[in-house]
Amino acid sequence: MSNLLSLGIPKGSLENATVELFRKAGWNITVSSRSYFPTIDDEEVNCKLIRPQEMGKYVERGTIDVGIAGRDWVRENDSDVVEVCEMVYSKVSRRPARWVLVVTQDSPVRGPEDLHGATISTELVGFTKRYFAERNIPVNVEFSWGATEAKVVDGLCDAIVEVTETGSTIRANGLRIVCDLMESVPVMIANRESWNDPWKREKIETIATLLKSALAAEGMVGLKMNAPNDRVEAITRILPSLNNPTVAHLYNSDWVSVESILHEKEVRRIVPELLKLGAQGIIEYPLNKIL
Template sequence: MLKLVLPKGSLERSTMDLFEAADLSVRRDSSVSYKADVDDPRIESVRILRPQEIPTYVADGLFDLGITGRDWVEETGSEVTSLGELKYSKATTNPITVVVAVPGDSEYRSVSDLPAGVRVSTEYPELTRRFFADKGVDADIRLSYGATEAKVPDIVDCVVDITETGSALRAAGLRVIDVILVSYTELVANPASFADPEKRHAMEQVLTLLRGVLEARGKVLVKLNVAAEALDAVIGVLPAMKTPTVNELYGAAGYAVETVVPKNEINILIPALKDAGATDIIELPLSKIVH
């Protein structure tokens, strides 16, 4: 039913891991194959291509559904329907940020301060051109094919580049003076395909599975028993997503409590629960949370 295109390159591994965790495992002949399939009746075929190209191909109707970054949707000006953000990236859950950066000792504090004719290197020429024009700066914009940060100050005066943690820019001695765009990974659809009720329903079901995995990451399920007299103390310790589930045990022997908590708090939480009177504490991994 759905022709799906997934990103090759820096997002490739994390995207494959996400689909596998969503029980939509992408199968291909080799790790360098551009064709794949998913054993799911909603997905007819899978291609793996550069994220820069994906918005255009989806907009043109070559694919019904694709994963790419908001940065490439904006750069290409593609008319696609966004089903929403998928908050994962190459190394973290942070978005990437498209920024303007200058040498650390530069006198410039914002794009508006830059002189006419400023030389700019970027992999996002259209996005950069629009941003500089909006700021009233006449810039000499030069397409970069990589290692953009290495071109300052000998080749260009400033760069428009992406950063996830900021470490590469700092290592190159650069300082951010403006933010053009904050970009998450997105699930995007061809507008005509999205208007088809059957395809739209299938897209929304795929999105439910993917978001369920992302929601569960970094969380665990905690289950425990507690005597009636200690219930309030135990509930007071729990950092619940919502109100904890509390059920009375057979024979009025106390209560069973369960809730979802952040994994990074569990080393503090379990001893605190025991101190508050909880017994039979169980920590369980989660694969999906669907609201």
């Protein structure tokens, strides 16, 4: 094993968010529209743009050591890989993607068992076949190239397996969710042989730690202020923090410096209260990582 890690960046909806997340974690990745090989400012890493639908199979083969993709596509390919960690991007969605079994409103189907001998259309063919096989329900599963919801409406199939977050689009099309089959979030996955190589494992774990710290910092800010010593108790009582606010005495003064980390949305509510309690010189600053 060489001291060079091959990293798969998901091409498509997660691409920009992934590049931005790496930037916050400390790596600058540059993607060119003319190349499938982004550059990264780390001589120990090289990057490839890979469709999430194919990430699992390339990681399993060892074509790349580590990559990020939706857990749904990893399971679709039944990929034998190490799941290093979840990577829930708030800038994409905090909700897991749900793969659901869907029929028309007037369908008699009330559960998967009612689809005995039925035709199901979906992009997630492998997973759907295994789902029904594990329950001994014989079905015909067809790959859908798109417009999957229209197929069940037009009677081209008996049911579909489709991805959704809230189900609102499905309901708006006059369809009904029978049940959830799987929830999916982005995950970092590693090739098993690479994971067992000490140098590569340490590098992967370092990247995962810093990416998770960048994710933990999303939407969080630091707040720093000065306050009279006799107002500290009142101020710290209303001040959210990860643990407890930091309080430090100012040199040769009966004032203190108070510092805390809180959600950005809390700032607009709490700043007026802090001012009323005598806080001054309030500074809000962004965070890249929380470790």
